[in-house]
């Protein structure tokens with residue numbers, strides 16, 4: 001598998017280099033030079049596969065021999081070891097639950113696969129690999145669980161003190177071993193700035209093998225294709241093979257949606273994609289106006305989507321310009337993606353309504369998706385069969401939306417979480433200045 005940088009098509013690297021580097025030195029994003037199409041017999045027999053078999057077929061085709069079958073199978077089976085059930089709500093709408101992994105959000109798919117791929121490529125290296133991540137909550141938990149106990153890898157997570165939920169903080173601070181949580185006396189932006197500075201620091205670069213685990217790493221996009229195939233497999237069981245699903249994706253940095261488009265380029269039958277956002281509506285407003293304007297993000301209930309400059313938009317442009325030749329990127333993208341945005345009040349109303357009508361509890365991110373599905377059906381696709389990607393378990397955000405559900409309904413903590421909440425938090429407090437991070441990393 002060969003990848004190029006979106007800033008220079010002639011800058012190509014192997015998957016190993018793209019995964020270990022994260023970002024190309026020219027500040028573009030890595031994209032596959034070829035997106036292979038799966039054989040049709042694969043789709044004819046898709047009903048007989050399980051999620052691990054689907055994941056293996058997709059990765060094997062995409063990687064085309066880069067990793068031998070036996071090792072690849074281990075990586076896939078070890079990382080994708082939880083289900084992604086499609087729950088049929090009614091004739092028009094189904095919810096694809098992506099929150100059955102250890103951190104209770106869909107980021108487990110990307111983080112676990114990336115961790116195993118990095119561990120694989122890092123074998124035989126003498127020097128430890130140090131993964132630096134800044135998190136506003138969700139990413140850190142998935143990355144921590146994903147890399148836990150990976151030989152030769154240390155993970156250092158920076159999170160803003162007092163600004164993540166209890167459950168999220170426990171996920172970051174209770175694992176121990178190769179996972180260290182730095183509790184930063186500052187904001188998420190401070191954390192992110194400190195991490196960026198670390199990658200540029202000459203002393204650190206000379207003495208430490210640093211890499212990043214954020215959502216622009218191509219190793220996180222590959223496994224995010226898996227659940228689109230798994231969703232389609234179950235869709236066919238319910239609706240038959242004639243219809244194609246409309247995938248609705250609650251979006252922030254647009255890694256999830258980009259992975260969906262990659263899946264469709266590999267041949268997955270899709271009717272359309274719907275980009276669902278909160279008031280941070282850079283992409284929906286681009287789709288309706290043709291003007292792409294990034295902004296400072298606003299804080300909302302669905303805070304994992306509070307993004308004012310979506311990092312994967314560059315990849316989406318790339319996918320829709322390389323495509324058909326004629327017309328502008330905007331014209332082509334509009335044909336495949338619809339965009340809708342909703343505010344917190346509307347989101348809470350939908351969470352209430354859904355719990356009353358179906359007894360099904362939506363987290364705020366998924367509720368934004370359900371709203372977008374309904375709106376799209378109303379004004380664009382009256383016969384559409386909508387599959388809303390559920391990106392988080394409702395318990396993750398329960399404290400922020402206390403009392404929102406009908407009749408006092410409450411999400412239950414899944415058993416898989418075990419005694420997480422009673423485990424002891426261990427964090428290192430540091431000030432929001434780079435020198436303290438540097439001292440820690442060198443110490």
Ligand SMILES: *Cc1c(COP(=O)(O)O)cnc(C)c1O
Pocket residue numbers: 105106107138139215250251252253254255256257304305365391392
């Ligand atoms: C990260 C996240 C999103 C946004 O996903 P992107 O790939 O960044 O668009 C949506 N919902 C939840 C719960 C998340 O954690």
